[in-house]
Amino acid sequence: MSEFMVVAEVAQLPVGATLAVAYLDQEVGLFNVRGTIYAIGNVCTHAYAQLHEGYVDDDDCTVDCPLHGARFSLQTGNYYTLPAVRKVACYIVQIDGTQILIAPAS
């Protein structure tokens, strides 16, 4: 069963910001896109790069890996472009007062 855990304060993630946090032993990237917060695995599945440092496309709700440019959905973690060939994890986000909580989507 998925357990929600507090991973950050809402104030740490203003609109347009990204943040690397931890969920148990997993590195997770938080992305505030136009006021909606998304959470996906933060380590690219191609090689080691942190997705929260990548380019976020607000219109497509995607992030491009900063190292080689693989594109991932912030909504599902699916990859759209090579060189990644595996998705990253996806998390459900809840806001409770001033806190951001996440749990694995599956």
Ligand code: FES
């Ligand atoms: S490390 Fe992300 S595309 Fe290569």
